[in-house]
Amino acid sequence: MVFPLVARAVHRHLDVDGVRVFYRESLPERDHAPVLLLLHGFPSASHQFRRLIDALGSRYRLVAPDYPGFGHTETPADFTYSFDRLADITEGFVRRLGLTRFVMYVFDFGAPVGFRLAERHPEWIAGLVVQNGNAYEEGLSDSARDFIALRPATPGAENTVRDLLTLPGTRGQYETGAVPERIAPEGWTLDQHFLDLPGRKEAQVALAFDYHSNLERYDRWQAWLREHTPPTLITWGANDPFFPAAGAHAYLRDLPDAELHLFDTGHFALEDHLPQIAPLIAGFLDRTWNRRGVAAPAPAVPR
Known part of the structure; x- marks a missing residue:
């Protein structure tokens, strides 16, 4: 009997400007394999x-870091949480790891982090995989717009954000729009573990109040897409309560x-549609890497 290969992976830390960034990385069978940088979303890692x-x-070669304020990454007590700072640390992480060219997977918070990287270093981006990572006004639901409009001085605003950081709020992000029995419970359980660590909720409140800075950059990101026309694969959970399917279609305006590919699921599409999405990503990586190549070989992965 022939069994499919299951990847070997390592779990490490890199120090970036005082932040101890945790990341997981696969060890592919071939040298100089295509590189996919995986940028996670809220409230996950x-x-x-x-x-x-x-x-x-x-x-x-799949590389997935945890942002400051998420997962196993360790952040100084005086760290200022904003999307600019998340992008700063992710940029430093990419440099420290020695990546010079990669396909970038952007999901949820990964889109504002990733598009900031793309603006700063278009030469790094060999292609995009976009999964419920929004960059368009029409990709915001009414509830998302209401949430983004919250400001610290608004009475009750912080409590509204904190309500989303509870176990029911975290679980709801996984199950809404999906078939609950297809969603493994350890995803939201692990997310909640990290959210409940000291200082993590304060970090998430700060990022929630900074989210409006992403909308202010949408025009710039769309212009970047039109100028650089990166090869792009869009896989989208069509029932996402935050980022509806209109946000997926909007990319075609700038990247015809x-x-x-739309899937009958919610925000965390990989949770229940991995068998459909993984082959799409594999085919896209093969086509994109062969067409665009790399500016310089990616460094060999330590065994």
Whole structure:
């Protein structure tokens, strides 16, 4: 009997400007394999990509860091939480790891972090995989707009944010729009463990109040897409209560050659549609890497 290859992975830390960044990385069978940088969403961390790494990591180099305020990354007490700072640390992480060219997977918070990286270093981006990572006004639901409009001085605003950081709020982000029995409970359980650590809720409140800074950059990101036309694969949970399917279709306005796939699920589409999405990513990586190549070989992965 022939069994499919399951990836080997390592779990490490890198120090970036005083932040001890945790990351997980697959060890592919071939040298100089295509590189996929996985940028996670709220309220999760790199563990949301565990199964994708298992599925694809024997053929491709998958790298998934935890942002400051998430997962196993350790942050100084005086760290200022904003999307600019998350991008700063992610940029430093990419430099420290020695990546010079990669396909970038952007999901949820990964979109504002990733598009900031793309603006700063277009030469790094060999292609995009977009999964419920919004960059368009029409990709915001009414409830998302109401949430983003919250400001610290608004009475009750912080309590509204904190209500989302409870176990029911975290679980709801996984199950809304999906078939609950297909969603493994350890995802939201692990997310809540990290949210309940000291200082983590304060970090998330600060990021929630900073989210409006992303909308202010949408025009710039769309212009970047039109100028650089990166090969793009869009895989989107069509029932996402925050980022509806209109946000997926909007990418085609600036990237008419993008490949778009909608799935009958919610925000965390990989949780129940990995068997459908993983082959799409594999095919996209093969096509994109062969077409664009790399500016310089990615450094060899330590065994």
